[in-house]
Amino acid sequence: MSTRAAMTQDELKKLVGYKSVDDHVESGMVVGLGTGSTAYFAVERVGQKLASGELKNVICIPTSERTREQAESLKIPLCTLNEKSELDVAIDGADEVDPALALVKGGGGALLREKMVEVMAKKFVVIVDESKLCKGLGPGFPLPVEITPFCHMHTLRTIAKLPALAGCEAILRMGSSSNNKIDGDNIAVTDNGNYIVDLHFKSPIKDPVAAASQLKNCVGVVDHGLFVDMAYQVIVAGSDGIRVAGTDGEKPWW
Numbered sequence: 615m616s617t618r619a620a621m622t623q624d625e626l627k628k629l630v631g632y633k634s635v636d637d638h639v640e641s642g643m644v645v646g647l648g649t650g651s652t653a654y655f656a657v658e659r660v661g662q663k664l665a666s667g668e669l670k671n672v673i674c675i676p677t678s679e680r681t682r683e684q685a686e687s688l689k690i691p692l693c694t695l696n697e698k699s700e701l702d703v704a705i706d707g708a709d710e711v712d713p714a715l716a717l718v719k720g721g722g723g724a725l726l727r728e729k730m731v732e733v734m735a736k737k738f739v740v741i742v743d744e745s746k747l748c749k750g751l752g753p754g755f756p757l758p759v760e761i762t763p764f765c766h767m768h769t770l771r772t773i774a775k776l777p778a779l780a781g782c783e784a785i786l787r788m789g790s791s792s793n794n795k796i797d798g799d800n801i802a803v804t805d806n807g808n809y810i811v812d813l814h815f816k817s818p819i820k821d822p823v824a825a826a827s828q829l830k831n832c833v834g835v836v837d838h839g840l841f842v843d844m845a846y847q848v849i850v851a852g853s854d855g856i857r858v859a860g861t862d863g864e865k866p867w868w
């Protein structure tokens with residue numbers, strides 16, 4: 615049995631988190647910091663390298679309050695998109711990655727800030743363990759959609775009827791099912807004060823581009839967890855070790 619085969623999922627996440635920083639972050643850069651249990655290790659690595667002096671003059675933009683808190687605890691210099699709109703690189707995890715490197719994100723409810731930051735990065739580097747790889751987006755992980763609280767059940771019903779999302783079951787995210795805050799009715803509330811609807815699919819979303827466009831055009835939807843045509847590279851850790859798909863890497867193999 616190889617050493618890698620014995621690794622836990624957390625150890626795999628740490629491997630890709632550290633590699634993403636070692637490969638892509640240099641002194642003087644503006645860096646987007648993702649959210650979640652995989653991005654956690656990339657943030658940790660940036661903090662380590664700044665503390666040791668291996669990295670200098672790096673400024674980071676966090677994609678959630680959780681990540682901001684972690685970065686502050688590591689004394690990582692931070693700013694927002696208001697101060698700096700152009701990022702050299704952004705690093706984040708994903709809930710699903712298909713062979714076109716389209717992603718589902720937002721399992722932790724951070725999708726809006728993640729998308730706002732990551733779309734502005736010259737390189738958006740995605741870090742996952744191999745359990746996130748899929749042939750088609752949808753059935754493996756519910757697609758999160760951030761909606762405004764005003765008349766949220768109306769928006770939920772409207773989303774469920776969109777043609778490109780046919781067959782999905784739309785479920786309002788409650789407090790116990792995420793890391794988000796909770797309002798008086800036990801509904802999960804994002805960092806932006808919005809709600810999340812999770813779309814459950816039995817079969818893959820046929821056309822993620824059409825689904826993304828229809829969701830974006832739906833009044834009441836703030837944004838959604840489909841990240842299409844954004845990933846520069848996906849770093850994957852699995853029992854065979856680390857493999858890289860996308861620009862400067864291999865053709866997706868799954």
Ligand SMILES: O=C[C@H](O)[C@H](O)[C@H](O)COP(=O)(O)O
Pocket residue numbers: 648649650651652653706707708709719720721722723724725728
């Ligand atoms: O809202 C959360 C983010 O989109 C995360 O990046 C995503 O859910 C992956 O998280 P994890 O690395 O914890 O699986």
